[in-house]
Amino acid sequence: MSQGENVLAEPQQDVPDDLADPEATEAVAEASENGAESEESAEPEVADLELEGEIAADYIEGLLDVADLDGDIDMDVEGDRAVVSVVGATLDELVGPRGAVLEALQELTRLAVHRQTGGRTRLMLDIGGYRAQRRLELTELGTEAAEEVRQTGEAKALGAMNAFERKIVHDAIAASGLRSESEGVDPNRRVVVLPVG
DSSP: OOHHHHHHHOOOOOSOOOTTOHHHHHHHHHHHHTTOOOTTOOOOOHHHHHHHHHHHHHHHHHHHHHHTOOOEEEEEEETTEEEEEEEOTTOGGGTOGGGHHHHHHHHHHHHHHHHHHOSOOOOEEEETTHHHHHHHHHHHHHHHHHHHHHHHOSOEEEEEOOHHHHHHHHHHHHHTTOEEEEESOTTSOEEEEEOOO
């Protein structure tokens, strides 16, 4: 594996980066995973999120042009984050195995937004519907794991996941009426489903 490929595969979290402090980044990842907001973050304005989306869309359009790939870009605001989606027939290589390339592109896009706005962004990038499909798969995984734990009465550890994936699984388990927690250290951090009692 070349050094460039390794760099692209490293980002494993779907949380805003604090570009100056890695320890703060980990704390933000945990807060985001557990649904908590940091004290310093205020609810962003829709106009600010739309601006983030426009900057991100321009950046991604430039990348697609350089790579000579075709794709349509959609921008939206979901809750407190801008969402940029790229759809097209030739985009699988931009997702990569288990979304590793997509994660790297998202981090680069967030950096491009940060450089223009000067602020932290929680922008989410989706390519070819990968995140939407992955959300469905992870919700099903969390629901099935919760049912298994309910039947056996024994805790169950799931496979390693990034923060984006763990958050979805935690939500599915909570919706099933059970509790879960994360254990381990990235990139091997995993969700553990806990029995009642």
